[in-house]
Amino acid sequence: MAVKGKRQPHVLAVPFPAQGHVRPLMKLCRRIASRGIKVTFVNTEHIHAKVVAAMSEEDKRQNPIQLISIPDGLPPDDDRSPGFELMESVIRTMPGNLRNLIEKINGRSSDEKITCVIADITIGWILDVTQKLGAESVVFQSAAAAGMAMVLQIPKLIRAGNLDMNGSVKKNELINLSDNIPSWRKNELPWSFPGDLKTQSMVFETFMAGGKTAHRAKWLLCNTFYELEPPACNLIPNFLPVGPLLSTNNSKSSAIGGSFWLEDTxxxxxxxxxxxxxxxxxxxxxxxxxxxxxxxxxxxxxxxxxxxxxxxxxxxxxxxxxxxxxxxxxxxxxxxxxxxxxxxxxxxxxxxxxxxxxxxxxxxxxxxxxxxxxxxxxxxxxxxxxxxxxxxxxxxxxxxxxxxxxxxxxxxxxxxxxxxxxxxDYSIKTNAVKLKEMALESVSGSESSSQNFETFIYHLKN
CATH class of the missing domain: 3.40.50.2000 (Glycogen Phosphorylase B;)
Structure with missing residues (x-):
């Protein structure tokens, strides 16, 4: 039961400005909103325009989350391809823009104040800003649990001499976190930009900063399910796998929003x-x-x-x-x-x-x-x-x-x-069907991802 006089929950979600990060976080946010929780979703102006343009008028009416935008600091004609310029601009402009946005929202009404910020781990450092404004910190990983485990192990890997300060693997060695997690090869790490050490170094630094914030976050949410990656999940504290995040997870959800292009039906x-x-x-x-x-x-x-x-x-x-x-x-x-x-x-x-x-x-x-x-x-x-x-x-x-x-x-x-x-190959198809059954089971009833999602919702409301 909620405490009398307690603020109503208001979640602010902030993805990294790329399709693979926006879409899964938006799916998660629609599920959160379907449980009666106010959700505000913050894209950069460039991404916001793409998402809105790809939505039909009916999609816009049915969307249960509020879509708003902040500048990314780049000129309108920039192609915003993944790389140094985009990352540098996000790092330089996002903290101040978010602070101003949250202060504006919080100033409207005590009932509207942001109570929780969910940030993509690649920009997890923004939670240092939001914590100072009284919002609880939650980290979201749009990729595998193994990738998040790797990010959290960065300081240890540097101390052990496996990685240098640019995020490069030393001596062409493999990086191995567990016998039951595939090893990472050189140039195949989450922050790898082969041939572009400048960008790689910046991305690596942001992952390190995000990892430090993640250690202080209340929860680490991820688009995976425990049965898919148990060794990786077990390496991460305060970890809630809530995937697979699908349009069909909940009857109140729909496929609207998050795409950067018009879908050809x-x-x-x-x-x-x-x-x-x-x-x-x-x-x-x-x-x-x-x-x-x-x-x-x-x-x-x-x-x-x-x-x-x-x-x-x-x-x-x-x-x-x-x-x-x-x-x-x-x-x-x-x-x-x-x-x-x-x-x-x-x-x-x-x-x-x-x-x-x-x-x-x-x-x-x-x-x-x-x-x-x-x-x-x-x-x-x-x-x-x-x-x-x-x-x-x-x-x-x-x-x-x-x-x-x-x-x-x-x-x-x-x-x-x-x-x-x-x-x-009959065995591959058989394995695929088994994995499908495992995935769908995880988001049904009282199974792992379903239960983890309920735990998060209960926490938000209480």
Whole structure:
């Protein structure tokens, strides 16, 4: 029972300004709001505009959380690609902008005051600001528990000589936290920016700062479930795995909000016409880009496979430019291929016609794919995606690697061969179905993630 006179809970959520961070935190916030708790979601102005533009008028009316924005300090024409400029500007401007925002909200009414701030661990240092304003601190990890465990171990790894002060692995050694957690290789750490030590050093520093704040936070929430990563979960104090964070977690939730692009829903009528378990779904998330030569190899591999495919091709997928398909490709695959700029991925993966997922292995895609029981062909791009690949292929055995050749290209032969290997491997599909059942069970009734979420809600209200 709530204490008489106690302030009503008001949660302020702050993601890092990138699709893979905004979307899962927004899903969590919609679940929190569905329990009668006021939630204000803070994006940068640039991201806020993208999210709102991608929502229909009905979505805006139904959205249970308040969406507001703060500047990110960059000029309007900046491309805001992940890197030094974006990170430096966020670090420089976000603390002051957030302080002003919270003071403004708190000044309106005593009933409206912010009681809790949920911050992405990559910007966890902002909680130093919010704590001074009387708000409780909660850290959110949009990636794997293993990544959060790694961040919390940074000081120990530096003292032991495993990492230098730029976050680089010394002596080409592997980093290993537990026998039951895949090792991290050089250039595959959460903060790795190969070839850009300046950016890597800054990102590493922000992770260190976020890790220090996380040790003082009341709770550390994560889009995972205990049964998926028990060794990693056990390494983290005050840890509440609340995943998989899906649009279907709660009947009061919906799929609205969080996407940076308009979702092409015409893919559903196309999927409905395909045979069960026949479609290759291809999507590399919001950041990955490829050379035109590599995209040609992928296109020709999909053609060689003779299977139906749904391919998400962003307008900037070819190293920031429009993709040029091989001569005659679109005409030759017209009857069995569909290409869209952005898809409602969670719903696509849940469709009965999907056979496998060619993925960059971002954590959100990983969680959505495994929760729908879909086998993976892994094509990691950067950062934690390589570690997620190790989980998928080595620990969970629900996918296969797509290996580059001596020129760094995944060849059409490699891709088409691995498609056939994956779809003829009964054990991989069996493992994927088992993991799906485990994931869905974790968010049902009194099971792990469901119970953890209830614990957090009870704490917010009391």
């Amino acid at each position: 015409t893919c559903f009528s196309w999927l409905d016409k395909q045979q069960i378990g026949s479609v290759i779904y291809v999507s590399f998330g919001s950041i990955a880009v490829f050379s035109q030569d590599q995209l040609n190899e992928l296109a020709l591999a999909l053609e060689i496979s003779s299977r139906p495919f749904l391919w998400v091709v962003r307008s900037n997928l070819a190293n920031g430019s429009i993709v040029k398909f091989p001569n005659g490709f679109l005409e030759r695959v017209a009857k069995r291929g569909k290409i869209v700029e952005w898809a409602p991925q969670e719903e696509v993966l849940a469709h009965s016609s999907i056979a496998c997922f060619i993925s960059h292995c971002g954590w959100n895609s990983t969680m959505e794919g495994l929760t729908m029981g879909v086998p993976f062909l892994c094509w990691p791009y950067f950062s934690d995606q390589f570690h997620n690949q190790s989980y998928i292929c080595d620990m969970w055995k629900i996918g296969l690697r797509l290996n580059p050749d001596e020129n760094g290209l995944r060849s059409r032969l490699e891709i088409s061969t691995k498609i056939e290997m994956l779809l003829s």
